[in-house]
Amino acid sequence: MPPFDVPEGDPFGPHNLPYGVFSLPGSSHRTVGVRLGDHVLDAGAAAHALGSPYASLLARPTLNPLLAAGRTAWSDVRRALTAWVTVPSHRETVAPLFHPLSSVELHLPFEVADxxxxxxxxxxxxxxxxxxxxxxxxxxxxxxxxxxxxxxxxxxxxxxxxxxxxxxxxxxxxxxxxxxxxxxxxxxxxxxxxxxxxxxxxxxxxxxxxxxxxxxxxxxxxxxxxxxxxxxxxxxxxxxxxxxxxxxxxxxxxxxxxxxxxxxxxxxxxxxxxxxxxxxxxxxxxxxxxxxxxxxxxxxxxxxxxxxxxxxxxxxxxxxxxxxxxxxxxxxxxxxxxxxxxxxxxxxxxxxxxxxxxxxxxxxxxxxxxxxxxxxxxxxxxxxxxxxxxxxxxxxxxxxxxx
Amino acid sequence: MPPFDVPEGDPFGPHNLPYGVFSLPGSSHRTVGVRLGDHVLDAGAAAHALGSPYASLLARPTLNPLLAAGRTAWSDVRRALTAWVTVPSHRETVAPLFHPLSSVELHLPFEVADxxxxxxxxxxxxxxxxxxxxxxxxxxxxxxxxxxxxxxxxxxxxxxxxxxxxxxxxxxxxxxxxxxxxxxxxxxxxxxxxxxxxxxxxxxxxxxxxxxxxxxxxxxxxxxxxxxxxxxxxxxxxxxxxxxxxxxxxxxxxxxxxxxxxxxxxxxxxxxxxxxxxxxxxxxxxxxxxxxxxxxxxxxxxxxxxxxxxxxxxxxxxxxxxxxxxxxxxxxxxxxxxxxxxxxxxxxxxxxxxxxxxxxxxxxxxxxxxxxxxxxxxxxxxxxxxxxxxxxxxxxxxxxxxx
Missing domain, CATH: 3.90.850.10 (Fumarylacetoacetase-like, C-terminal domain)
Known part of the structure; x- marks a missing residue:
């Protein structure tokens, strides 16, 4: 079931999960996305749907809140994301929150300080x-x-x-x-x-x-x-x-x-x-x-x-x-x-x-x-x-x- | 009547009116201040008290909103401030909104970009x-x-x-x-x-x-x-x-x-x-x-x-x-x-x-x-x-x- 069935060996499989910020066509709403294969997961929406405490870090228009949260939070969020995209029981909830990579607009993912x-x-x-x-x-x-x-x-x-x-x-x-x-x-x-x-x-x-x-x-x-x-x-x-x-x-x-x-x-x-x-x-x-x-x-x-x-x-x-x-x-x-x-x-x-x-x-x-x-x-x-x-x-x- | 009666020739008289950001002792509330002599006017509070439309630029913790407002707004705000600190009919309203310079804490007045x-x-x-x-x-x-x-x-x-x-x-x-x-x-x-x-x-x-x-x-x-x-x-x-x-x-x-x-x-x-x-x-x-x-x-x-x-x-x-x-x-x-x-x-x-x-x-x-x-x-x-x-x-x- 796509987007979960990323081909074996895909460099953007569940071992990777990089972070970005995206918006959907015609919308100015920016939010954190996580890439899996050639799809983007609306990570904040997934956190909300699954009752995760990390929604406050992920349902944001830049990565800065997540960046500021520190290493323990980084590890915890990554562990949670890994579960959301791999544990079968989450699939029904999470599937609608993926968007084809080709359909989203990607933005500068964080506010650059120095x-x-x-x-x-x-x-x-x-x-x-x-x-x-x-x-x-x-x-x-x-x-x-x-x-x-x-x-x-x-x-x-x-x-x-x-x-x-x-x-x-x-x-x-x-x-x-x-x-x-x-x-x-x-x-x-x-x-x-x-x-x-x-x-x-x-x-x-x-x-x-x-x-x-x-x-x-x-x-x-x-x-x-x-x-x-x-x-x-x-x-x-x-x-x-x-x-x-x-x-x-x-x-x-x-x-x-x-x-x-x-x-x-x-x-x-x-x-x-x-x-x-x-x-x-x-x-x-x-x-x-x-x-x-x-x-x-x-x-x-x-x-x-x-x-x-x-x-x-x-x-x-x-x-x-x-x-x-x-x-x-x-x-x-x-x-x-x-x-x-x-x-x-x-x-x-x-x-x-x-x-x-x-x-x-x-x-x-x-x-x-x-x-x-x-x-x-x-x-x-x-x-x-x-x-x-x-x-x-x-x-x-x-x-x-x-x- | 101090703070209005700035000595003649004071380099911080009403011809100057520089902008800063201050807070009062024991408070973390920062707001825009304007210097007159050895006093600081709480400019946002004055704008509110006088029903000025510039409160949205002045009752702020940094100068950035004022900076972004552009030259016409800069001139208008300066003209308004000049009136507030010089026109006798404003004195009663504005006088309580001054603080001695020595009593306030001054902060970095704007968020530095590059x-x-x-x-x-x-x-x-x-x-x-x-x-x-x-x-x-x-x-x-x-x-x-x-x-x-x-x-x-x-x-x-x-x-x-x-x-x-x-x-x-x-x-x-x-x-x-x-x-x-x-x-x-x-x-x-x-x-x-x-x-x-x-x-x-x-x-x-x-x-x-x-x-x-x-x-x-x-x-x-x-x-x-x-x-x-x-x-x-x-x-x-x-x-x-x-x-x-x-x-x-x-x-x-x-x-x-x-x-x-x-x-x-x-x-x-x-x-x-x-x-x-x-x-x-x-x-x-x-x-x-x-x-x-x-x-x-x-x-x-x-x-x-x-x-x-x-x-x-x-x-x-x-x-x-x-x-x-x-x-x-x-x-x-x-x-x-x-x-x-x-x-x-x-x-x-x-x-x-x-x-x-x-x-x-x-x-x-x-x-x-x-x-x-x-x-x-x-x-x-x-x-x-x-x-x-x-x-x-x-x-x-x-x-x-x-x-």
């Missing part, structure tokens, strides 16, 4: 270093192996998967130009990333230790940190990226809870430098996640970045972000930074894939250095799950349109 | 360039005269004046150190800035033109962008400031509406470079503000930065921030960047005042390079108002405590 973006892939950082500082002795900056480099981005322009991305305009200046020119970016790029969603806040002055990562972080999503390389190159010295990034950041409509990713935990790469105690995870549980990402342009896969190669873990990023006493809020989002593996076909940006435009990609519809108007970029991913079944991450997609 | 910080003082940028890049041909980076350099900061750690500032810990590495060390910052600094508060949002993809500044920006405040120079120096290449700034940013409890600052408008410094059309303000109304800032450490004035010397205006910053299509939200806050005038006693940071610690300040309680635990930093300011009366800006103060 958005931080990191730079945690050694392969990515080395590629960028070699491209922009070819004569440097070391392709990494001196601080790179000592701290997870990050910066704040614009939370007001985080948008849900499917949102069209208008090509940004801005200043750019080639070395040969005598003055900057203004116009639509001619080097519009992607950055394939994973985003981590903070649920439980922390107080100012109270750093979050490595081991407390799971008490604060609810889950993860895919994230495309659209980047105008020409704008960024001209503006970023000395205070970092600004308009080259702030026009849009896309996130997947589905937030995968960390609890669905137990089998995906892996040790991060061996550390080459001794770490200060607040970042030293040598005695911690494995902090990496084995997520296999796929980057497609107009349906053609151009890259398969492996998240397991990230040097800095999400727990280290959280510990670093708060070690100065900065507080966390429910809805804080932080991106991993571009995910690039060691191989050429594992690079998470066109900057790297085309080596700054010098080696165009051959796509079925022609050569590509950076993105053209009309291009659709889709990031998808899966992780190892229980009994060899994959855990699917919700895709993040966006079409570039004329700005 | 926080951006600029770098708009040429004197400051040149000082920093000379301190950190003494051998550079030009103390400004090549982009400086072409665009207002800015970056996003952490909105979750914007705090109201009076909040204690815990000294942040972090990584630092002197050039002579072989590896970074961790500990409390030993170079804790201030940055005297002016913050601009966005009221009316804008759509993604719709840049805000220079001439639309006053349609979007409600008012301004004083802002202290506390900075851990040692943390910042080690972390900021290549993606800009992060933990060196994100531990705390203090804003004044009072937001001065732009409508109170008509007489303070001045032309910005002559432009030395031709500007791209979206930044070219040569045909616009004067976009600078003549604000006379004072920086005191433990009550001793150490600097008097003149805001009129800022190269980039707030209108240019807004136009730049949105020219890539980035949207605005109600509650967006952007800082001017450190305000430094050309003279030594006009520098807005200890970094500059002590030339990176090499020339300590002589305070009554001893020498100072950077801040010590217990130091109280207070920024205050005034602007020319009508008939030669000053418009006072609310002060922003903070005591440094052990982290």
């Amino acid at each position: 958005y931080v973006d990191f730079y945690a892939s050694e392969n990515h950082a080395r590629n960028v270093g070699q491209i922009f500082r070819p004569d440097a002795e070391d392709s990494l900056t001196p601080n790179w192996k000592h701290l997870p480099i990050g910066y704040h981005g614009r939370s007001g322009t985080v948008v849900v998967s499917g949102t069209e991305i208008a090509r940004p305009s801005g200043q750019r200046k080639a070395p040969t130009d005598s003055a900057p020119v203004f116009g639509p970016s001619v080097r519009l790029d992607i950055e394939a990333e994973v985003g981590f969603v903070v649920g439980v806040p922390s107080r100012m002055g109270a750093p979050v230790a490595l081991g407390d990562f799971r008490e604060h972080v609810f889950g993860l999503c895919l994230l495309n940190d659209w980047s105008a390389r020409d704008v960024q190159a001209w503006e970023y010295v000395p205070l970092g990226p600004f308009l080259g990034k702030s026009f849009a950041t896309s996130v997947s409509a589905w937030i995968t809870p960390l609890d669905a990713l137990e089998e995906a935990l892996v040790a991060p790469p061996a550390r080459t430098h001794e770490l200060l105690p607040y970042l030293d995870d040598s005695d911690e549980e494995p902090g990496g996640y084995d997520l296999r990402i796929s980057v497609a342009v107009n349906g053609h896969v151009v890259s398969e970045p492996p998240f397991s190669t990230m040097y800095w873990t999400a727990a280290q990023q959280l510990a670093h972000m708060t070690v100065n006493g900065a507080s966390l809020r429910t809805g804080d989002l932080y991106g991993s930074g571009t995910v690039s593996g060691p191989a050429e076909h594992e690079r998470g940006s066109l900057l790297e894939l085309t080596w700054n435009g010098r080696e165009p990609l051959e796509l079925p519809d022609g050569k590509r250095t950076f993105l053209e108007d009309g291009d659709v970029v889709t990031l998808s991913a899966w992780a190892p799950g229980p009994h060899g079944v994959r855990v699917g991450l919700g895709e993040v997609t966006g079409r570039v349109v004329q700005g | 926080y951006v910080d600029f770098y708009a003082s040429e004197n400051h940028a040149r000082n920093v360039g000379q301190i950190f890049r003494p051998d550079a041909e030009d103390s400004l980076t090549p982009n400086w005269k072409h665009l207002p350099i800015g970056y996003h900061g952490r909105s979750g750690t914007v705090v109201v004046s009076g909040t204690e500032i815990a000294r942040p810990s972090g990584q630092r590495k002197a050039p002579t150190d072989s590896a970074p060390v961790f500990g409390p910052s030993v170079r804790l600094d201030i940055e005297a800035e002016v913050g601009f508060v966005v009221g009316v949002p804008s759509r993604m993809g719709a840049p805000v033109a220079l001439g639309d500044f006053r349609e979007h920006v409600f008012g301004l405040c004083l802002l202290n962008d506390w900075s851990a120079r040692d943390v910042q120096a080690w972390e900021y290449v290549p993606l800009g400031p992060f933990l060196g700034k994100s531990f705390a940013t203090s804003v004044s409890a009072w937001i001065t509406p732009l409508d109170a600052l008509e007489e303070a408008l001045v032309a910005p410094p002559a432009r030395t470079h031709e500007l791209l059309p979206y930044l070219d303000d040569s045909d616009e109304e004067p976009g600078g503000y003549d604000l006379r800032i004072s920086v005191a450490v433990n009550g001793h004035v150490v600097s008097e930065p003149p805001f009129s010397t800022m190269y980039w205006t707030a209108a240019q910053q807004l136009a730049h921030m949105t020219v890539n299509g980035a949207s605005l939200r109600t509650g967006d806050l952007y800082g001017s960047g450190t305000v430094s005038g050309p003279a030594e006693h006009e520098r807005g940071s200890l970094l500059e005042l002590t030339w990176n610690g090499r020339e300590p300040l002589e305070l009554p309680d001893g020498k100072r390079t950077f801040l010590e635990d217990g130091d109280v930093v207070t920024l205050s300011a005034w602007a020319p108002g009508p008939h030669g009366v000053r418009v006072g800006l609310g002060e922003v103060t903070g005591r440094v405590v052990q982290g």
Whole structure:
């Protein structure tokens, strides 16, 4: 009986159960949905129908109340949801509360508080270093192996998967130009990333230790940190990226809870430098996640970045972000930074894939250095799950349109 | 009859009327207050008592509803408030709704959406360039005269004046150190800035033109962008400031509406470079503000930065921030960047005042390079108002405590 009979091996089976926010056609009513196969369960309605105390967390227009509720509630709600979609006696009650995925509109699943973006892939950082500082002795900056480099981005322009991305305009200046020119970016790029969603806040002055990562972080999503390389190159010295990034950041409509990713935990790469105690995870549980990402342009896969190669873990990023006493809020989002593996076909940006435009990609519809108007970029991913079944991450997609 | 009989020439007379949010002792009820002399008017209660339609904007726990209401409403509300505090027939009704300033608790007056910080003082940028890049041909980076350099900061750690500032810990590495060390910052600094508060949002993809500044920006405040120079120096290449700034940013409890600052408008410094059309303000109304800032450490004035010397205006910053299509939200806050005038006693940071610690300040309680635990930093300011009366800006103060 659909929607319950999800095919065996479906990456969105009952072992996954990611959370999103949806509305039905013609309605402005947003509420929390949980994905099962190619259906969405109205989770708040199910909670009401089954007399669950979690209706107050689920019959809401954003995930923020659930995010704020904390790990015990997260586990309890997940256990309840698992029962609702698997225990036969609930079927009659729950069945009418499913909607085909294709029939609903998906929304930004949570209100973004602060958005931080990191730079945690050694392969990515080395590629960028070699491209922009070819004569440097070391392709990494001196601080790179000592701290997870990050910066704040614009939370007001985080948008849900499917949102069209208008090509940004801005200043750019080639070395040969005598003055900057203004116009639509001619080097519009992607950055394939994973985003981590903070649920439980922390107080100012109270750093979050490595081991407390799971008490604060609810889950993860895919994230495309659209980047105008020409704008960024001209503006970023000395205070970092600004308009080259702030026009849009896309996130997947589905937030995968960390609890669905137990089998995906892996040790991060061996550390080459001794770490200060607040970042030293040598005695911690494995902090990496084995997520296999796929980057497609107009349906053609151009890259398969492996998240397991990230040097800095999400727990280290959280510990670093708060070690100065900065507080966390429910809805804080932080991106991993571009995910690039060691191989050429594992690079998470066109900057790297085309080596700054010098080696165009051959796509079925022609050569590509950076993105053209009309291009659709889709990031998808899966992780190892229980009994060899994959855990699917919700895709993040966006079409570039004329700005 | 106090509170109406504000002394002539009081910088918080009826020509000013800044907005804040207050609560009374023992109460958690927050509501909008308007300052008159050394009293606070419960503006929502006054609106109710006088049957004003603006009660829905004023009887609220934050300024956000008023901010979102737009320029016509801002003018109407200000006109109404002016009448309530000046027309004798209202006195009997309004008098009981005033509270002595010393008896109320002041709160963060608005919910901060995105926080951006600029770098708009040429004197400051040149000082920093000379301190950190003494051998550079030009103390400004090549982009400086072409665009207002800015970056996003952490909105979750914007705090109201009076909040204690815990000294942040972090990584630092002197050039002579072989590896970074961790500990409390030993170079804790201030940055005297002016913050601009966005009221009316804008759509993604719709840049805000220079001439639309006053349609979007409600008012301004004083802002202290506390900075851990040692943390910042080690972390900021290549993606800009992060933990060196994100531990705390203090804003004044009072937001001065732009409508109170008509007489303070001045032309910005002559432009030395031709500007791209979206930044070219040569045909616009004067976009600078003549604000006379004072920086005191433990009550001793150490600097008097003149805001009129800022190269980039707030209108240019807004136009730049949105020219890539980035949207605005109600509650967006952007800082001017450190305000430094050309003279030594006009520098807005200890970094500059002590030339990176090499020339300590002589305070009554001893020498100072950077801040010590217990130091109280207070920024205050005034602007020319009508008939030669000053418009006072609310002060922003903070005591440094052990982290």
